[in-house]
Amino acid sequence: MSEPVIQVGGAADIVHxxxxxxxxxxxxxxxxRSGKRRLRQTKVHCAELAPDLTALQAAxxxxxxxxxxxxAGEVASMKDIAEAENIDRSYVARMINMxxxxxxxxxxxxxxxxxxxxxxxxxxxxxxxxxxxxAKFAKLKPALSRPN
Numbered sequence: 001m002s003e004p005v006i007q008v009g010g011a012a013d014i015v016h017x018x019x020x021x022x023x024x025x026x027x028x029x030x031x032x033r034s035g036k037r038r039l040r041q042t043k044v045h046c047a048e049l050a051p052d053l054t055a056l057q058a059a060x061x062x063x064x065x066x067x068x069x070x071x072a073g074e075v076a077s078m079k080d081i082a083e084a085e086n087i088d089r090s091y092v093a094r095m096i097n098m099x100x101x102x103x104x105x106x107x108x109x110x111x112x113x114x115x116x117x118x119x120x121x122x123x124x125x126x127x128x129x130x131x132x133x134x135a136k137f138a139k140l141k142p143a144l145s146r147p148n
Contacts, residue, residue, distance in 0.1 A: 013079060018093055018125045037135035056098075057144050058111045059119055063095035070096075094123035105137060 007147065013025040054060070069075050075084070078096065083090040101109075108114045109122070117137070127133050 003056075011047065013077075015077065015089070018097060019128060025079070042067055048055060054109075054112055055119055056114070056117060056122060057112070058122060059095050060098050060106065062121075063098040066092060066094050067099045086119065094119070097110060097123050097126055100128075102133045 002137045005046075014028075015025065017023060021069045066075075066078070066081050069081065070077070075081050078092040079089055082092045085092070105122070109117075114137075127136055
């Protein structure tokens, strides 16, 4: 059996994530001349969300679904999700940012006890540390604090 041949399928794509990290994606094709194994691009299917969800709850659900798709290897990057959903890459990044929120913040969003927060407040560049997130959002909702 012959060795697989890796061919570069295009130019490298450099993505700067809102937390300061950089992801370099190089499209490749793996071909095996005598075998049947092939890599194929998968389609992303968007599940319908319940109509009674708030904007923050829907964004959180999308973020977790998209992060799980990347973790499972269904899609290679946020760019692939954005192209399949016909939306902006920065929107996908903001929704995935929501999966990095402190558990208390996620619980508050799911319980809908934060009606005054906007998606911009929560999804754009949240602090990396949970205690910093709680301090930031305690200003928006003073009742939210982590016990010492």
